[in-house]
Amino acid sequence: MKIMYVINSFGSGGAERHLVALVRHMVRSGNAVLVAALTKQTVGGAKNLRTELEAAGAATRVLDYPGARFFHDIGCWFKLFKLTRAWRPDILHSHLPRSDFAASIVKVFCPEMVWIGTLHDAYVKGVYSGYWVFPFVGWLWRRADALITVSGHVRSWANQVLGVPIDRLHVIYHGVPIGEFPRKTPPPGGQQAVIGCLARYEPRKGMDTLVRAMPRVLERYPEVRLILAGSDPNGYRQVIRDRVSELDLDQHVEVRGFCDNPLGFLSELTIFALPSVAEGFGMVVIEAMSAGCPVVVSDIYPLNHIVLDGITGLTAQAGSPEAFANAFIRLLDDEPLRDSMQTAGHKWCLEAFSEDRALSQVTELYRKIQSDGDMTSSGV
Known part of the structure; x- marks a missing residue:
């Protein structure tokens, strides 16, 4: 099978890291990948991540076109059309809206081509400034032979907002590689405890909530540290730094840049936190649990589905510094609870969120869509 993936860029994010695993799996299964x-x-x-993709066995291309974004994207559509006609993939699989848009244009001119898209998020009001455009361009996604959604929440959004028929929407959770229980030594506790968050610096990720939770935590545990890390596409990290200085927390909060070793970062932590106000999935939460790290997340779907409250971690009211502070204090006060959550979280990831399971589901979808297409073309 020949599979062509389309992505916005090779920059490392949740969607792109998932793509690396997908490419590696497809190449090992004997498929040609571009x-x-x-x-x-x-x-x-x-x-x-271009080097990693090539090391995994994929050919890579950049469709860059000079000019402002609108003209750049039109140029990319034309280049993708030419590349698709030349390489003739059995499946074209796009990730993220700009790439989905490009793939849908190619589908208009190559209706016989199988196109699958992955929706990594629900683009809703109050979180995305361009949310209003999606109801008007839903017809683009309705051209897809199938759409993978990373959670039931995203599936409902695609059905209700984009108008994609429910039978063409397939929920496949992201997965992470999970081996033996990774914690060989106990994480720091008590006054040496470290709370951390690894996420893109943007308002919806809620890092400001964590910073504002720290004064209450420090009243009980004066030496506890908070470490934040992630990419910063829009300069929001400076807003967080300003908040840290405003609350006189410079000695207690470390605001780092991009982290290219997530597991190394997670190994530093006593507690991992993700205080997002909206999420498509939350792959980093699975990474944290699989690494044996107790987690505290916002009580929103799908985070409150990924985390079993009181068993694999705790949930707290989104946007509430007090709720997150109380959850941190509860875990810091109770070492046996932290220990049980480390074990339970790792076990839960093995059962529900393993990378092998996710990749097998994608492979099965490819085969089903191809089989359905073959039956249609033969008149069956």
Whole structure:
């Protein structure tokens, strides 16, 4: 099978890291793989994954076109069309809206081509400034032979907002590689405890909530530290730094840049936190639990589905510094609870969120869509 993936860029993010695993799996299964990026530019200090994709066995192309974004994208559509006609993939699989848009244009001119898209998020009001455009361009996604959604929440959004028929929407959770229980030594506790968050610097990720939770935590545990890290595509990290200084927390809160070693970062932590106000999935939460790290997340779907409250971690009211502070204090006060959550979280990831399971589901979908297409073309 020949599979072409389309992505916005080779910059490292949740969607792109998932793509690396997908490419590696497909190449090992004997498929020919080509990955095309709309632009060579990465933003926010994100690591460029092109070398990893090529090491995994994929050919790569950059479809960059000079000019302002509108003309750039039109140029990319034309280049993708030419590349698709030349390479003739059995499946074209796009990730993220700009790439989906490009793939849908190619589908208009090549209706016989199988196109699958992955929706990594629900683009809703109050979180995305361009949310209003999606109801008007839903017809683009309705051209897809199938759409993978990373959670039931995203599936409902695609059905209700984009108008995609429910039978063409397939929920496949992201997965992470999970081995033996990774914690060989206990994480720091008590006054040496470290709370951390690894996420893109943007308002919806809620890092400001964590900073504002720290004064209450420090009243009980004066030496506890908070470490934040992630890519910074829009300069929001400076807003967080300003908040840290405003609350006189410079000695207690470390605001780092992009992290290219998530597991190394997680190994530093006593507690991992993700206080997002909206999420498509939350792959980093699975990474944290699989690494044996107790987690505290916002009580929103799908985070409160990924985390079993009181068993694999705790949930707290989104946007509430007090709720997150109380959750941190509860875990810091109770070492046996932290220990049980480390074990339970790792076990839960093995059962529900393993990378092997996710990749097998994608492979099965490819085969089903191809089989359905073959039956249609033969008149069956």
